[in-house]
Amino acid sequence: MKDFLIRVVCILILVGLFTGYDVVLAMRNKDEQIAKLQVQAESLALSGKSESNASAENRSGYEDGTYTGSAQGYGGSVCLQVVIKKGTIAEIQVVSAAGEDVAYWNMAKQLIPRIIEEQTTDIDTVSGATFSSTGILNAAADALNQAIK
Amino acid sequence: MAEERIRQIIQLDKKTDKKTKKRIHTALRAAIQISFFILLPSAYTAAFGGAKYLFTQLGAGEFIQWTPFLAALVLLCGYTMLFGKFFCGYGCAFGSLGDWIYALHATICRIRGTKPKRVSSKIMEALSVIKYLILAAVLLLCFAGIYDKTRGVSPWDVFAQLHAGNLKLAGYWAGGMLLGLILVGMFVQERFFCQVLCPLGAIFSLLPILPFFTLRRKKEACIKGCSACTRNCPSDLELLQKQSLQVMGDCFQCHKCMGVCPRQNITCGRSPLRGNEILFTLIRAALLAALCVWIGI
The missing domain is CATH 1.20.5 (Single alpha-helices involved in coiled-coils or other helix-helix interfaces)
Known part of the structure; x- marks a missing residue:
């Protein structure tokens, strides 16, 4: 007791x-x-x-449109759809991530809003969910590569 | 209302005779273990990921946020505090793997007409301190921010990769070798990994486990010199009238002791239930599965 x-x-x-x-x-x-x-x-x-005017300019070098990219994740390929509007990353949607483990995927998914927020895929992976994270970042980078003017 | 339901559960259990009951319990446990192994294989890594996450954030001076991993840790700890290590005995994929590998050993022994040799309980007790050291070491590495550099060493990662069907394991030779050694240990001694090495089990063993559903026996009703329960216990536990912390912390709730007891002398701590009623087991398993699905693992 x-x-x-x-x-x-x-x-x-x-x-x-x-x-x-x-x-x-x-x-x-x-x-x-x-x-x-x-x-x-x-x-x-x-x-x-x-100096608020400067940021409104289109400096990113991305062409507007919708691009799909894929990369190796944890248990297969991760496929993302990236929408570029006015030269910025406006939207990212998951097309498929069938091989991912749900727990790890849910951890890694928080990278998607961060990519949109920071307008880059050059961010740290979620610790503990490295494979799914790398899948998301590389798939987004793959899509962005196609969007470069 | 609840009382009536409990009475129903007990009655239903009394109707079946002892031998079929034991067979049903064994089959039920196997079925639950297989379902968890297939459907929720990453519950144990997710929960331990929560502990690693806590210390990584502390070490880096970052916010602790309510992530699925942390939720898994907190909920599994809460569940264990109420029901004991039911998760270890029924839900953990790695524990189930160990059970199956040991079952292979037991079967081979049966065919050859020998009995599996057991490591003495004194040695196992001494070895079981190792899991606390592993827990401390992993959490310290996380706190120092260098845990990520040890990638490829964790045997759990290798097992998770294999379970996901990913066979490209370059850079994982250290973890692969450790996993191999662990499998050998699992083969030789029942629940070897869980007793000696599992850091999540170490956390569970440190929890204050409520006495409602932990097992105990009426010693005065025992046959003199009978120690069937202790001999069949994977942790060599001696059940007592009063609950000792060792019994609470190291019991995997496998309910093997209840199956072998010639006098049906083993019961739950403070409830009218015996503890291994089929419906009660199903309810606990369903609750565990519901918790896992709810937090998204």
Whole structure:
């Protein structure tokens, strides 16, 4: 009984530590963001002009259209469809990934929104789900290669 | 309502006689193990991936997010705290593989008319510390951020690749060799990997397991000198009146002891159920499968 209670307390402490860790990290991130925004606001006030026009330009070098790419994943080939709109990666859809293990695929799938967000396939694989990750990144890269002007 | 259902389950179980019951239990366990092996082969790596993920994120100073791996770890730990290591005995693909390889050994022995030799329980107990060291080592490597560099060493990865039908295993010779050694161990000693090496089993063994469904026996009702349960236990456990932590942590819930007990003397801790009723086993297996599907593994 005593052992049991000790174990319960240990688990509660562990769970508490992990959640506490996340909370502290979130607070720190917020502070950093505030500091960054302040610096930005100051520099904006000084220059009086933003450079927002530059980013709207089409600089990516991709031709608009829909492209399919495939690559070797975990248990077979991963096939993705990439939609380019106004020269940017607008949408990525999974065409087929039949050979992938569901658990690993669900982990690796979070790379798809990140590719769209960062507009590149040059991002780190999801640790623990390397094979499915490489499948997604290489398939997207394959599609993007066809889209280069 | 619940009580009535429990009574129904017990009644249904009482109707069948002992020998057929034992046969049914063995077949049922095999069927559940085969289904999990085919349909949910990566539950154990996913759950352990959750533990690795936790320490990788901590080491890198990154956020801990609710990923499918972490969900698998938390839910399997919760399940184990309630039902004991039912997952190990019925659901784990690697554990099932070990059972089948050992069954091969037992069959060969039966044909040759010999009994499988067992490593003494003292040695096994001493060896079983190794799994905690493996757990600590893997988590430390994750924390230090160098675990990814050891790719190709993990025998689980090699097994997962083989299970997925991927036979291109270049760069996996170290893991392949370890897997080979583990298979030899599994062949020689029942549940060798689970007792000695499994880091996920180490986590489960450290959990506070609730006493409701852990097994115990009424010792005063035992035949004098009979130790059929201990001799048939893959972990050489001696069941006691009161639950010791060893029994809670190292019992795989294989229910072999209940099958061999001449006096049907073994029961669940604190419930009117015996613990190996067919329906109860099916309910536990279905619940486990539902949890796995729900979190997406």
